[in-house]
Amino acid sequence: MQQEATPDSLFVVMVAENTGADIDEFMAALNETSCQYIGGLFPKLIFDNALIDQGVVVTRLQGLQKIHIARGLAEGNYNLEKHPVALGSDYCVFTLVDGLASGISGFLSELYRSYGSEIRYFGGGAGSLSLQQAPCLFSREGFLQDAAIYCLLNQSTHLGVKHGWEKLGGPFVATKTTANVVEEINWRPAFEVYREVVEADYGASFDSQPFFDIAKGYPFGMVREGTECVVRDPIAVNDDGHLICVGEVPENTFLDVLKGKNQELIAAAEQAAMIAADQAKQPAAALVIDCISRVLFLDDNFQEEVQAVTKALQQKGVQPTMRGALTLGEISSFGDGFIEFFNKTTVVGLFE
Incomplete structure (x- = not known):
């Protein structure tokens, strides 16, 4: 990562919870580099056409302005700095939250008030499939629980959001x-x-x-x-x-x-990919945030969903390899721009 890092690069580091990695050691190694990173533990990961139970997937985003930490989501005892200048659609806030924390919707409302309706919002909930709350987010600030990490990016982002239920x-x-x-x-x-x-x-x-x-x-x-x-x-x-x-x-x-019906869910994920791809011209990164409970419902058929998303992106000429995480909740702006915390939903983000 150090070889590719530039001052405005953000590395999103997604770790499958069954990897068995020592996150403290992992962070210590990352902190020896000059790269700016945020990361989380997730039940499973996606890389290209594959569903991954163990391993690490890294995505490089551009246009990083600043990394922020909000601690204590449950109590709401954080202060989000209001951005002094109105931002347009060529900006994005990328955020990872503790998916098992209470107070997520309150945090997202504050985030919306801080950055406004014109920019894009994208992200997801980290945490364990055991549904036992524990530290699940990390950055140079440490290994965090009951928290959110959010980053302002000066990078155009195109989103597709569908669930099919x-x-x-x-x-x-x-x-x-x-x-x-x-x-x-x-x-x-x-x-x-x-x-x-x-x-x-x-x-x-x-x-x-x-x-x-x-x-x-x-x-x-x-x-x-x-x-x-x-x-x-x-x-x-x-x-x-x-x-x-x-x-x-x-x-x-x-x-x-x-x-839920299998084919309707798979078709909805494909539609989310097509909606994002129809807006993008030459994306440099493709990220999918998909709900772990869709995997639990679709079971072996979830591979069809991954393949449908990949195929839809390829047919629209999207070149970057699809990367992603199976999350405890999905975050996206939609409709008139308002940010929302979803469950059982597929969110596709293309960054250019």
Whole structure:
């Protein structure tokens, strides 16, 4: 990396969690170089057409202005410096967050207020497939948990965002929530309402299988006017019948229960790649941020999704090798430019 480094280069270092790397030693070696880097631990990685369980994937981005750290996402006790000058669409904020932290949506809202609606936002949630929170982000500032790293880049970025999940039931109202915990739906215990919809379609009871074995195919969709809903992944149910999601669900949000079909999900990922490629001319880097729970749902068929994204980019003349991570939540601006934290979604970013 040192040979290729220039003062405005940013190296995004993605490490598969099963690699067994000593991150402290890894950072010490990186810190001996002159390169500017940020990184994270992820359940799996993507390189070209391959899904990688072990190893490291590095992507070089250009136009680095500055690397920032926000610590304490759960408490919101960070201060984001407001950028003094309005920035246009030739700028991007690339961010990695602790995907299991609460307060991610609040952080992203502050990020949006700091940099505005004209620039692009792109990134994802790091963390372990065990869903046990632990340090998962790293930079020259150290190995971090409950934090976010974000970087301003003077580099044009083109984004495609699609998920492909379809409505099964709803809309319902999330009548009581706390951060990422949905406590009540339509003034009833959340799990009670959710299981009625899901079990009727699935044909078996949650009592017969682990919760996530069924729930991975039935996420929530937070209804958005005029665009795809934003998916929220329920990953557990607690003793009070509350549903724990990856990412916050604001109180009084309208929710649909969604259902997945393999070919629709794969087609949506392909569409995300095509949307990004249709905007780009000669990208220097191609990054895909895809949700680990899409892998868990598609299983062996996820390879088809990777191949569909690669093929779509190649057909549009995109030359850089696709690199990426399977994440705990995906970050992108979409629609009118507002930044959002997604679940179960494919986000393709082309940098030029």
